[in-house]
Amino acid sequence: MSELLYRWPDAAKFGRRVPKEKFYEHGTVSTAVREKFIAEVQRITWAYKIAETTINLASSAAVPEIQIFEIDAKGTDVSDPVLSAIDKAIPFPIIFEINRGEGEARSTRMVAAHKQPSSGAPKIGAYYSTDWQPARSERERQSLPTAITLPALYTAILAPLTPVAVQPGEDVAEVAAKLESVRKLEREIAVLERKLRTEPQFNRKVELRRALKTKQAELTNLVER
Numbered sequence: 567m568s569e570l571l572y573r574w575p576d577a578a579k580f581g582r583r584v585p586k587e588k589f590y591e592h593g594t595v596s597t598a599v600r601e602k603f604i605a606e607v608q609r610i611t612w613a614y615k616i617a618e619t620t621i622n623l624a625s626s627a628a629v630p631e632i633q634i635f636e637i638d639a640k641g642t643d644v645s646d647p648v649l650s651a652i653d654k655a656i657p658f659p660i661i662f663e664i665n666r667g668e669g670e671a672r673s674t675r676m677v678a679a680h681k682q683p684s685s686g687a688p689k690i691g692a693y694y695s696t697d698w699q700p701a702r703s704e705r706e707r708q709s710l711p712t713a714i715t716l717p718a719l720y721t722a723i724l725a726p727l728t729p730v731a732v733q734p735g736e737d738v739a740e741v742a743a744k745l746e747s748v749r750k751l752e753r754e755i756a757v758l759e760r761k762l763r764t765e766p767q768f769n770r771k772v773e774l775r776r777a778l779k780t781k782q783a784e785l786t787n788l789v790e791r
Contacts, residue, residue, distance in 0.1 A: 570676070570696060571663070571696075572676075573705075574616070575616065575711070577618040578615055580614055580615045582612045583609070584610045584635075586604075586607050586610055588655070589651050590604070592614065597645045602647055606641060607644060610638075611635070611636040611637075612635055612649075614633070615632035615713070623715055624688075624714075625716045625717075626715065628682075628717060629720045630710040632658065632659050632661065632720055633661070635663070636664075637662060637665065638667065639664055641661065643724045644664050649662055649677065652688065653690050658681075659720055660681070665701065665777060674700075674701045675697065677694065677695035677727070678693070678723070679692060680742040691746070694728050694729070710722075710723070717737055717738055722736055729748060731744075751784055751785045752785065755785065760780065762774045
């Protein structure tokens, strides 16, 4: 995992607190997820709205805006089901910054998932995160990646969080396809490893090892940077 926090543009500052009840009272949120909101979330702030009108980068249907949500945790972290509930309630891509602790012990991690717009609730991929790191002042943060469109900016922000190698010019959909391939290969590798442990026949073990090495090589090609 990477260690970075971005310095979000002043022009995009939104700074609006959002009651968590707005999310866990949503019709699709289960009782279990609602309880996670109550137990894990202290405060949710819609911190920045990165859009064509705020930073003058061309948008697209897939990435009309990028929202930055800050979540102050009650305890040590905020779980993925809570993030997913927020993601599904907001139609735009979201980058989360989760804060925990107070004072000098305060730390932050940036986390996001690729979001695909759809006619119903948006489709949310797996969540990827930076390491926990000391909370930084605006001056200590990293500048946003250089980009000429909002989709390109979104891809550049997500790229360091994901385990895949992102090539110049690739868009968010291509990165999402790679991530899906990684998840599929990881599942296939786990199945082959399980079969290899329990297979009694030598010849069959040789076949399984060969198949496992092939899948592992495919995975390495996807994740090498």
